[in-house]
Amino acid sequence: MKIRDLAGTNFPELSAQLQGNAAEIDIAGITADSRQVKPGDLFVAVAGTKANGSAYIADALSRGAAAVIVAEGSGADAGAPVFELSEPRRFLAQAAARLFGRQPETMVAVTGTAGKTSVASFTRQIWAHSGLAAAMIGTTGVTAPGRNDYGSLTTPDPVSLHKLLAELADEGVTHAAMEASSHGLDQSRLDGVRLAAAAFTNLGRDHMDYHPTVEHYMASKMRLFGALLPKGSPAVIFADDQWSAEAIAAARKAGHDVRTVGRNGDFISLKRVEHFRHKQSAEVHVGDDIFEIHVPLAGDFQVANALVAAGLAMSTGIEAKVAFSALEKLQGASGRLELVGQTKDGALAYVDYAHKPDALENVLESVRPFTTGRVIIVFGCGGDRDKGKRPIMGQIAARLADVVIVTDDNPRSEIPETIRSEIMAGAKGATEIADRAEAIRTAVGMLKAGDTLIVAGKGHEEGQTIGSVTLPFSDHAEVRKGLGGL
Ligand SMILES: CC(=O)N[C@H]1[C@@H](OP(=O)(O)OP(=O)(O)OC[C@H]2O[C@@H](n3ccc(=O)[nH]c3=O)[C@H](O)[C@@H]2O)O[C@H](CO)[C@@H](O)[C@@H]1O[C@H](C)C(=O)N[C@@H](C)C(=O)N[C@H](CCC(=O)O)C(=O)O
Ligand SMILES: Nc1ncnc2c1ncn2[C@@H]1O[C@H](COP(=O)(O)OP(=O)(O)OP(=O)(O)O)[C@@H](O)[C@H]1O
Ligand SMILES: N[C@H](CCC[C@H](N)C(=O)O)C(=O)O
Ligand SMILES: [Mg+2]
Numbered sequence: 001m002k003i004r005d006l007a008g009t010n011f012p013e014l015s016a017q018l019q020g021n022a023a024e025i026d027i028a029g030i031t032a033d034s035r036q037v038k039p040g041d042l043f044v045a046v047a048g049t050k051a052n053g054s055a056y057i058a059d060a061l062s063r064g065a066a067a068v069i070v071a072e073g074s075g076a077d078a079g080a081p082v083f084e085l086s087e088p089r090r091f092l093a094q095a096a097a098r099l100f101g102r103q104p105e106t107m108v109a110v111t112g113t114a115g116k117t118s119v120a121s122f123t124r125q126i127w128a129h130s131g132l133a134a135a136m137i138g139t140t141g142v143t144a145p146g147r148n149d150y151g152s153l154t155t156p157d158p159v160s161l162h163k164l165l166a167e168l169a170d171e172g173v174t175h176a177a178m179e180a181s182s183h184g185l186d187q188s189r190l191d192g193v194r195l196a197a198a199a200f201t202n203l204g205r206d207h208m209d210y211h212p213t214v215e216h217y218m219a220s221k222m223r224l225f226g227a228l229l230p231k232g233s234p235a236v237i238f239a240d241d242q243w244s245a246e247a248i249a250a251a252r253k254a255g256h257d258v259r260t261v262g263r264n265g266d267f268i269s270l271k272r273v274e275h276f277r278h279k280q281s282a283e284v285h286v287g288d289d290i291f292e293i294h295v296p297l298a299g300d301f302q303v304a305n306a307l308v309a310a311g312l313a314m315s316t317g318i319e320a321k322v323a324f325s326a327l328e329k330l331q332g333a334s335g336r337l338e339l340v341g342q343t344k345d346g347a348l349a350y351v352d353y354a355h356k357p358d359a360l361e362n363v364l365e366s367v368r369p370f371t372t373g374r375v376i377i378v379f380g381c382g383g384d385r386d387k388g389k390r391p392i393m394g395q396i397a398a399r400l401a402d403v404v405i406v407t408d409d410n411p412r413s414e415i416p417e418t419i420r421s422e423i424m425a426g427a428k429g430a431t432e433i434a435d436r437a438e439a440i441r442t443a444v445g446m447l448k449a450g451d452t453l454i455v456a457g458k459g460h461e462e463g464q465t466i467g468s469v470t471l472p473f474s475d476h477a478e479v480r481k482g483l484g485g486l
Contacts, residue, residue: 039064093158097192112201122309129326138179155184204358234315335459353459364400373450383414394426407439444482
């Protein structure tokens with residue numbers, strides 16, 4: 001594709017720089033990583049958290065880059081076609097969309113602190129139940145007919161994303177639900193994706209290592225409505241969160257068709273919920289129609305996630321009745337309050353992905369009503385991530401669980417003892433067991449009739465990252481091993 005076609009009408013500042021032969025430069029591919037440049041590629045130099053791509057222009061050119069885009073004011077002149085743009089990240093995403101040129105026809109995205117993976121997965125399942133070829137892209141990777149690929153980021157980088165979307169479209173996938181992380185939104189990873197609808201679940205403390213303030217965090221999430229969703233499209237918003245009003249205001253300001261769900265919702269209005277051990281039933285109203293819905297999953301929050309997913313499916317043409325009947329067969333996303341097994345006398349062992357305060361609080365509160373014995377929790381906090389959440393999570397665990405075991409969860413480059421001691425500072429009476437396998441073994445060994453164990457923080461993850469090495473590790477496997485002897 002010619003560089004002038006990549007610039008299109010969206011980037012007049014680039015078109016203006018493409019004088020004479022420059023406009024005719026052929027672009028074979030695109031990348032923001034100089035190490036990935038192949039002859040004929042366009043290298044887009046972006047400023048990151050660790051490095052600045054503009055330091056790698058010479059590297060990109062030496063590998064055969066046909067042209068380079070840099071941030072305004074970088075003033076790079078390496079004797080090659082180098083063009084300046086005010087928003088190179090936005091260009092990267094839009095240009096990747098143009099180069100790959102196709103995506104599943106109907107795409108939706110969901111943002112929020114907790115529930116994104118679950119909502120994306122449930123939306124895919126509702127579509128699939130309706131006979132559509134549907135995919136989801138998120139923390140657990142890519143799930144589509146004939147595909148179950150592990151992915152490293154919740155929201156992939158734009159070049160990988162558009163390559164993937166083109167592949168999915170070629171495989172016949174017509175519907176795709178994706179997670180929009182705040183990093184992804186802030187870094188314009190989703191710019192260029194054509195969205196039919198978008199959703200917001202909730203906002204709580206997360207990623208405070210990346211966002212300077214909670215307002216910045218919320219504003220990043222609201223880019224989904226303000227910058228990405230085409231004006232007038234359905235914006236499905238969970239109405240019972242303390243940040244719902246803000247999300248509704250942002251979506252209205254952007255001119256969207258706001259559809260609220262939940263107890264305070266007017267699109268899907270939740271009237272009554274009954275929680276059982278492994279499922280919940282609820283009465284919901286949609287206009288004048290009344291439905292009884294059944295969600296075969298534990299955790300109060302799963303009803304909220306199911307309503308957001310139903311709202312998204314209904315916003316893409318699925319009938320309410322069909323969406324709600326699909327909920328009865330929902331499978332939870334891997335490692336989201338997932339019942340892994342039980343002891344002979346019926347104590348339950350769950351694996352969960354709560355790795356932030358609100359999620360931990362929610363999950364502990366969710367299991368209390370059906371726990372006649374003790375609630376036992378095993379968890380840790382990741383290294384190189386928000387340090388402030390550690391004592392808060394310690395306090396929540398100490399307040400809501402009867403037995404707390406603090407252990408390691410991806411210490412990465414930090415000293416594991418330090419992370420644990422920061423959690424322990426808030427967790428009065430907790431026990432510290434560094435080795436996660438031993439911590440799980442110990443907790444499973446404690447289980448008596450009526451108890452519930454939650455191993456939180458890693459969910460679907462299959463490794464433990466210590467330093468820069470990731471060793472194979474699975475909470476599921478360790479829980480099963482422990483239960484094997486009981
Ligand atoms: C903090 C963060 O989000 N970093 C992401 C970001 O990297 P960055 O732009 O900061 O990169 P950088 O290392 O500073 O380098 C700047 C630029 O120089 C380039 N470079 C660098 C070296 C070189 O030799 N040549 C070169 O061209 C890099 O390719 C990059 O384009 O963009 C990269 C490409 O898109 C991501 O891989 C990278 O994710 C890192 C690995 C990461 O851990 N991200 C996590 C925190 C994340 O994004 N998480 C969210 C939320 C998770 C959730 O809660 O669900 C997610 O969506 O996964
Ligand atoms: N609607 C919700 N409200 C509060 N907590 C929730 C909600 N949904 C899920 N959780 C909790 O958060 C954990 C992660 O859920 P899920 O993976 O669906 O969210 P996510 O937004 O994708 O998270 P992440 O950003 O880590 O990928 C669950 O294991 C559960 O503990
Ligand atoms: N996407 C999140 C997941 C954290 C999961 C937890 N196990 C940890 O390592 O902190 C992150 O990378 O911050
Ligand atoms: Mg997720």
